[in-house]
Amino acid sequence: MPDDIRQTTRAFVEKEISFDLAREIDQQDIYPDALLRKFSQTGLWGINIDEKxxxxxxxxxxxxxxxxxxxxxxxxxxWVIGNIMLYGNDIIGINGSESQKEKFLPALAEGKLRFSFALTEPEAGSDAANISIKAVFHDGAYWITGNKMFITGAGVSxxxxxxxxxxTHRYKGITAFVVDTSTPGYSANPLKKLGYHGSNTCSVHYENVRVRPEDVLGGESSLNQGWNQMVTLLNSERLALSACALGIGQAGLDEAIAFYKQHYRFSQPNGRFQAVQHALAEMATELEAARRLAYHAAWLVTQNVDCLKETSMSKYFTTETAKKICLRGIDLLGSEGGTLAYNLQRYLRDVLVLTIGGGTSQIQKNIIAKQIGLDQG
Ligand SMILES: Cc1cc2nc3c(=O)[nH]c(=O)nc-3n(C[C@H](O)[C@H](O)[C@H](O)COP(=O)(O)OP(=O)(O)OC[C@H]3O[C@@H](n4cnc5c(N)ncnc54)[C@H](O)[C@@H]3O)c2cc1C
Structure with a gap:
C-alpha cells in the first residue's frame, strides 16, 4: 500500500501542480481549495478512516x-491536507462519539469537509495546558468566550x-468541543506569515459561541477529557510534520542538484566542483538519515509500543535537517538562491515555520531529554 500511495500522490502532483501554480499560491497567499477538491480524485482522503x-x-x-x-x-x-486528516479524520475516528463518527467520517472520506484544531492561545503556545478560553454551562448549553491564535484553516473550515x-485542573479541566463555524459569535482573521502562505492560519475570536453538550468530542461523557484525547494524536502529528519536512528537504536538495548540473559542472575549477559535490553529498546523507529515523518511528507507532522519544527525535531531526538543506542549497545557488525564480527561498520560509508548529525544536529536545532520563528540574 505505501508504494501505491506514493505513486498516486506523485502522479497527482505532476498532473495538477505546476511549479508556476505553486509559486502563484505562495506569492498571492491563496488557500488551495481548488487543489483540495481535485485531491478527491486520488481517493486518498479516507486513508486513515475506518472502512465502516x-x-x-x-x-x-x-x-x-x-x-x-x-x-x-x-x-x-x-500542511492543509495533513491538518484535516489529523484533526478531522483522526481526532473524530479515535475520540469521536458514534454519532459524531457517523455524521463526519463519511464526508471527510470524500474530502467534503474541512476541519481545524484550535489549541494555541496568545498566552498558551508551548505551554499548551495553560489555555484559558472558557466554556461555561448555562441554559442547557455551553457558551465559549475567548481567543485562539495561529489556527490553520480556521477561516475556511x-x-x-x-x-x-x-x-480549574490543569489537564483534567480541558474539554474539546466540535464547533460549527457558522455558529453566531465565531470569527477568524487570517495572519500574514513568513511561510506556508495559503494555509489560512488565523487568530480566532469566540464571543458567546453556543455549543450543545453532545458537541463535546466523544459526547457528553467526555467532558474534561480533552487533554487525554489530544495526547492520542501527538505521535501521529509529529510524524506527519516529519514527512512534510522530508518532502521539503528533498525538494531543496533536488533544486540544488539541478542547479549544480546546469551551472557548475563544466564551468568551474576542480576544487570548487568537489566542494560543492561534498556539500550535496552531505545534504543527501543527512536527509537519508532523517528519512530512516522518521519511518522507523512510524513503524514503532504501528507496533503500539511507547515511542515518544523516537517521534520527538523524528520531528526535531527531520525539520532541522530540512532547514539546513534549504539554507545550504540557497548558499550553493549564490545570488540566484535569493531570487523568486528559484523555489529554495519558498521551501526555506515554509520549513522555518515547520520547526515551530506542532511543538518547537526546543520542546522536542525537552521531551527527548526527559525520555533519556535527564532531570527536568
Ligand atoms: C504556521 C503555523 C500554524 C499553526 N497551526 C496551529 C493550529 O492549527 N492549531 C493550534 O492550536 N496551533 C497552531 N500553531 C501554533 C503552534 O503550535 C505554536 O506556535 C507552537 O506550539 C509554539 O507556541 P508559541 O508560538 O506560543 O511560542 P512560545 O511557546 O511562546 O515559544 C517561544 C520560544 O520559546 C521556546 N520555549 C518555550 N517554552 C520552552 C521550554 N519549556 N523550554 C525551552 N524552550 C521553550 C520555544 O521553543 C520558542 O523558541 C501554528 C503555528 C504556526 C507557526
Whole structure:
C-alpha cells in the first residue's frame, strides 16, 4: 500500500501542480481549495478512516508518503491536507462519539469537509495546558468566550475542534468541543506569515459561541477529557510534520542538484566542483538519515509500543535537517538562491515555520531529554 500511495500522490502532483501554480499560491497567499477538491480524485482522503465509514482503513502514518510527495512541490498543500486528516479524520475516528463518527467520517472520506484544531492561545503556545478560553454551562448549553491564535484553516473550515477550559485542573479541566463555524459569535482573521502562505492560519475570536453538550468530542461523557484525547494524536502529528519536512528537504536538495548540473559542472575549477559535490553529498546523507529515523518511528507507532522519544527525535531531526538543506542549497545557488525564480527561498520560509508548529525544536529536545532520563528540574 505505501508504494501505491506514493505513486498516486506523485502522479497527482505532476498532473495538477505546476511549479508556476505553486509559486502563484505562495506569492498571492491563496488557500488551495481548488487543489483540495481535485485531491478527491486520488481517493486518498479516507486513508486513515475506518472502512465502516467509507475510508481505506489505514493508520495515520500511512499518510506520510502523501505529505512527503505533496511537500516536494507545494508544502502548504501537505500542511492543509495533513491538518484535516489529523484533526478531522483522526481526532473524530479515535475520540469521536458514534454519532459524531457517523455524521463526519463519511464526508471527510470524500474530502467534503474541512476541519481545524484550535489549541494555541496568545498566552498558551508551548505551554499548551495553560489555555484559558472558557466554556461555561448555562441554559442547557455551553457558551465559549475567548481567543485562539495561529489556527490553520480556521477561516475556511466547517468545524473547529476547540480546546476549552471547563474546570480549574490543569489537564483534567480541558474539554474539546466540535464547533460549527457558522455558529453566531465565531470569527477568524487570517495572519500574514513568513511561510506556508495559503494555509489560512488565523487568530480566532469566540464571543458567546453556543455549543450543545453532545458537541463535546466523544459526547457528553467526555467532558474534561480533552487533554487525554489530544495526547492520542501527538505521535501521529509529529510524524506527519516529519514527512512534510522530508518532502521539503528533498525538494531543496533536488533544486540544488539541478542547479549544480546546469551551472557548475563544466564551468568551474576542480576544487570548487568537489566542494560543492561534498556539500550535496552531505545534504543527501543527512536527509537519508532523517528519512530512516522518521519511518522507523512510524513503524514503532504501528507496533503500539511507547515511542515518544523516537517521534520527538523524528520531528526535531527531520525539520532541522530540512532547514539546513534549504539554507545550504540557497548558499550553493549564490545570488540566484535569493531570487523568486528559484523555489529554495519558498521551501526555506515554509520549513522555518515547520520547526515551530506542532511543538518547537526546543520542546522536542525537552521531551527527548526527559525520555533519556535527564532531570527536568
Ligand atoms: C504556521 C503555523 C500554524 C499553526 N497551526 C496551529 C493550529 O492549527 N492549531 C493550534 O492550536 N496551533 C497552531 N500553531 C501554533 C503552534 O503550535 C505554536 O506556535 C507552537 O506550539 C509554539 O507556541 P508559541 O508560538 O506560543 O511560542 P512560545 O511557546 O511562546 O515559544 C517561544 C520560544 O520559546 C521556546 N520555549 C518555550 N517554552 C520552552 C521550554 N519549556 N523550554 C525551552 N524552550 C521553550 C520555544 O521553543 C520558542 O523558541 C501554528 C503555528 C504556526 C507557526
Amino acid at each position: 465509514y467509507g475510508g481505506m482503513g489505514g493508520h495515520s502514518v500511512d499518510a506520510m508518503p502523501i505529505y512527503e510527495e505533496l511537500s516536494r512541490r507545494l508544502p502548504v498543500l501537505a 466547517d468545524y473547529v475542534v476547540t480546546m476549552t477550559r471547563t474546570a
